[in-house]
Amino acid sequence: MSLKTSAKSSALVAAAMAVGISGAMVAPAGAADMEKCYGVAKAGKNDCQTATSSCAGTARMDHQKDAFILVPAGTCDKIAGGNTSPM
Numbered sequence: 001m002s003l004k005t006s007a008k009s010s011a012l013v014a015a016a017m018a019v020g021i022s023g024a025m026v027a028p029a030g031a032a033d034m035e036k037c038y039g040v041a042k043a044g045k046n047d048c049q050t051a052t053s054s055c056a057g058t059a060r061m062d063h064q065k066d067a068f069i070l071v072p073a074g075t076c077d078k079i080a081g082g083n084t085s086p087m
Helices: 003-031
Strands: 034-038 068-072
Touching: none
Parallel strands: none
Antiparallel strands: 034 068
């Protein structure tokens, strides 16, 4: 491998790592601006476990009272049937 090819490979690896690191840094900041909104998820579209199921995507019916989805902070109160605490 020539020095020129090696330099290009190193640059590509560095760029890929920079994109990965910057993406990881953005996610937690965005998550802080989100809130759980209970009672509005469609069947199979909840974001996390419920009292009766163990993981995301397992809500058994629409508007299940203990299933939530993440929405931007302040939005849940504007959604009909939405509540920021499990019902």
